[in-house]
Amino acid sequence: MIDHRIFPLLRCPTCGLRPLIVEDHGLRCPRCQAYYPFCDGYLDLMPRGAAFDYVSKYVTDEEQLAAELDYRELAPxxxxxxVRDRTLRRLMRWRKTDVVLDNGCGTAKYAVWNAKYVGLMVGSDPATLFADEAVRTVTLVKADSRVLPxxxxxxxxVFAIDILEHFPLPVIDAYLAETARVLRPGGRMLAFSNTRERSPIQPLIDVSRKIGRLFVKAGVYDFEREKLRKSDHIKALATWEDVVAAFERAGLRPVKVVFWNSLFTTFVEHVLMKLGEAVIGRVRGRTPTTDVPARVSAGTAREIRARRRMRGYLRQKGPVYYALLAVTLLMELDLWLFGWMRCGSYFILVEKPRA
Structure with a gap:
């Protein structure tokens, strides 16, 4: 969906001129004549002729990832x-008049889940691995966050979920500087990411990881899909001081931080849910799974089958849904009980000062 209310907000990412001329099948810059087409549910607003030293693997390997990440259908x-979504809503305090950017939206699931609470929701990403529901309900833009259009x-x-850990430091600085530029004075940004710091309760957290490794060794499940998703994590902001310094360089003032010491979360992700996926992924059912890509590993295929079947159960809002909601609230206890305790994973809320 391309909401025409976005047109007055745009500028040419190639030369910086605004406004752009709206034509039948796209937008044109009257100065540099760059043309930006309307695509299948999104706008292509990548800068023309630009060359960047760093390009995300989600762009370079988009076709492979499209097959392996099973991104098109969203679950609740x-x-x-x-937990990320509930924290995003709680800290951002959406208003019906808000114009919001999901900067580096990926599938745009967080944009979809929060669009009903705001006036205009825009998702931006250089890769087009957008979920089908996002294409139908959110204004999507193919764009580079170093040269926002x-x-x-x-x-x-503005919000950024699971973004900063992917970038080297120069890209982080460019990303945050552009975010600050498009954010209104007094406007706020929420970022969720992680550093290299360990939690003070890491020995307790690692118990669940050790149990998970035993199940992997026994061949019950694996973490290949998770490794693929995290394979380009750089964590250039290695410490909390690095995080604060990066936002301050961009002129963004920290307002609040909540750390995610994942005691309950790690048990759920490394043991409980992986066991559930292993069982559901092996059991034959009526949910069609024949279109699982042939080239993925057996563990990844099993996980994709399990998640597709689970999405079928969740659409019914029955016992499975409410059981997983209860588990979600258990995981959220990590924030309420230990959110004050400095660790690697964090939510940071920052503000652009008024002039």
């Missing part, structure tokens, strides 16, 4: 994604 916001002071709020 549950488990770790549900939006005018200064366009957005009331």
């Amino acid at each position: 916001p549950l488990l770790a994604a549900g 939006f005018a200064d002071n366009s957005f009331d709020k």
Whole structure:
């Protein structure tokens, strides 16, 4: 979906001019004549002729990842994604008048889940692994976050979930500087990411990891799909001091932080849910799974089958849904009980000062 309310917010990512001319099948810059087509549910606003030293693997390996990440169909916001979503809503305090950017939206699931609470939700990403529901319900833009195609002071709020850990430091600085540029004075940004720091309760957390490794060794399940998703994590912001310094360099003032010491979360992710996926992925059912890509590993295929079957159960909002909601609330206890305790994973809320 391309909401026409986005057009006044745009500027040419190639030369910086605004406004762009709206044509039948796309947008054109009147100065540099760059043309930006309307695609299948999104706008292609990548800068023309630009060359970057760093390119995300989600762009270079988009075709492979499209097959292995099973991204097109969204489940409800549950488990770790549900904790992120609930925290996003709680800290951002959405208003119906807000114009919001999900900067580095990926599938745009968080944009989809929160679009009903705001005035205009925009998702931006250089890869087009957008979920089908996002294409139908959210204004999506193919764009590079180092050269955002939006005018200064366009957005009331911006969020970035699981983004900063992917980038080297120069890209982080460019990303945050551009975010600050398009954010209105007094506007706020929420980021969730992680550093290299260990939790003070890491020995307790590692118990669940050790149990998970025993099941992997026994061949019950594996973490190949998770390794693929995290294979380009750089964590250039290695410490909390690095995080604060990066936001301050961009002119963004920290307002609040909540750390995620994942005591309950790790048990759920490394043991409980993996066992459930192993069982569901092996059991024959009526849910079609024949279109699982042939080239993925056996463990990844089993996990994809399990998740597709689970999505079928969750659409019914029955016992399975409410059981997973209860598990989500258990995982959220990590924030309420230990959110004050410095560790690697964090939510940071920052503000662009008023002039």
